[in-house]
Amino acid sequence: xxxxxxxxNPGEDEIIWRYPNEVITWGSxxxxxxxxxxxxxRDGKIYDVLGPxxxxxxxxxLPLLYKLVGGSNSPFKATIIFVSxxxxxxxYGGETQTRELxxxxxxxxxxxxxxxxxxxxxxxxxxxxxxxxxxxxxFIRAYFNEGMMKHLSTYSIVDLFQNLDMVxxxxxxKLIEDFRRLGLELVDVKIEGVNTTDEWRQRLFWIMxxxxxxxxxxxxxxxxxxxxxxKSSGAAMGTGMxxxxxxxxxxxxxxxxxxxxxxxxxxxxxxxxxxxxxxxICPYCGKPLPPGARFxxxxxxxxxxxxNGHVVPEGAKFCPICGxxxx
Ligand SMILES: [Zn+2]
Ligand SMILES: [Zn+2]
Numbered sequence: 161x162x163x164x165x166x167x168x169n170p171g172e173d174e175i176i177w178r179y180p181n182e183v184i185t186w187g188s189x190x191x192x193x194x195x196x197x198x199x200x201x202r203d204g205k206i207y208d209v210l211g212p213x214x215x216x217x218x219x220x221x222l223p224l225l226y227k228l229v230g231g232s233n234s235p236f237k238a239t240i241i242f243v244s245x246x247x248x249x250x251x252y253g254g255e256t257q258t259r260e261l262x263x264x265x266x267x268x269x270x271x272x273x274x275x276x277x278x279x280x281x282x283x284x285x286x287x288x289x290x291x292x293x294x295x296x297x298x299f300i301r302a303y304f305n306e307g308m309m310k311h312l313s314t315y316s317i318v319d320l321f322q323n324l325d326m327v328x329x330x331x332x333x334k335l336i337e338d339f340r341r342l343g344l345e346l347v348d349v350k351i352e353g354v355n356t357t358d359e360w361r362q363r364l365f366w367i368m369x370x371x372x373x374x375x376x377x378x379x380x381x382x383x384x385x386x387x388x389x390x391k392s393s394g395a396a397m398g399t400g401m402x403x404x405x406x407x408x409x410x411x412x413x414x415x416x417x418x419x420x421x422x423x424x425x426x427x428x429x430x431x432x433x434x435x436x437x438x439x440x441i442c443p444y445c446g447k448p449l450p451p452g453a454r455f456x457x458x459x460x461x462x463x464x465x466x467x468n469g470h471v472v473p474e475g476a477k478f479c480p481i482c483g484x485x486x487x
Contacts, residue, residue: 175244209278241281264320266354271346272300280343362443
């Protein structure tokens with residue numbers, strides 16, 4: 161009776177399976193399905209690797225083990241680990257802090273697969289002594305999350321809320337590198353959301369409005385910022401006006417040094433472009449608002465506006481943009 165070694169009905173989330181019998185006989189039938197690889201180990205070291213197909217175990221297709229155990233026909237000891245080469249999906253979520261120590265929650269989905277089964281077994285399965293698929297999955301998720309936390313914490317809160325696409329792309333590149341070290345290919349990462357506390361959402365609003373993160377951070381509360389900015393009522397806004405312009409002005413054009421001979425190229429003096437309409441953001445969730453919105457389409461909060469239509473946070477006494485007194 162010929163022994164058949166086969167991974168029967170792998171579960172959808174199972175990355176590896178260890179064949180329970182460690183005594184192997186020459187002549188056994190090894191069945192490796194599509195998208196699987198069978199790795200032969202002994203004493204934590206990888207010997208032979210067999211790809212998809214029906215194999216009769218002989219001294220020919222297990223040359224490295226054969227060298228180790230010798231030519232006799234007697235059974236030998238080896239651990240067989242099947243590795244799934246399919247693509248897996250994982251969900252993640254965690255908490256970290258931005259560069260300015262704002263608490264951040266994030267969550268999303270990622271897709272990965274084993275790219276290099278030998279490296280994967282060496283680094284994860286053998287290296288961590290994880291021979292159970294659940295343990296492996298848990299390890300990968302923790303590894304992903306750790307990388308995500310580390311990389312996200314190098315960004316500012318403004319980047320995370322206003323340039324999430326850019327942040328996602330950059331973080332993905334770093335995570336792909338991290339995964340490659342484990343013999344894994346990180347196929348894709350989606351950051352579905354980031355969130356912070358109410359206090360930091362208000363702070364973010366003021367940072368966006370004033371363009372001066374430093375100033376906003378020095379204030380204990382966002383109410384204090386609102387009060388400071390609104391101190392001088394009336395036409396000119398005093399403190400506030402000094403702080404607001406950075407975001408309202410187009411970036412200064414560096415003067416092009418003229419180096420050629422002859423007639424300088426006709427460079428019409430660029431009239432200062434009117435400052436682009438600043439994207440309004442929700443003071444509660446930090447998401448962009450459609451023009452004139454009365455309610456945030458993301459979090460549902462009512463949006464308060466000054467008589468001139470500017471978004472103002474709850475509790476502000478004066479509009480931070482035009483200085484209008486608020487009821
Ligand atoms: Zn909102
Ligand atoms: Zn206003």
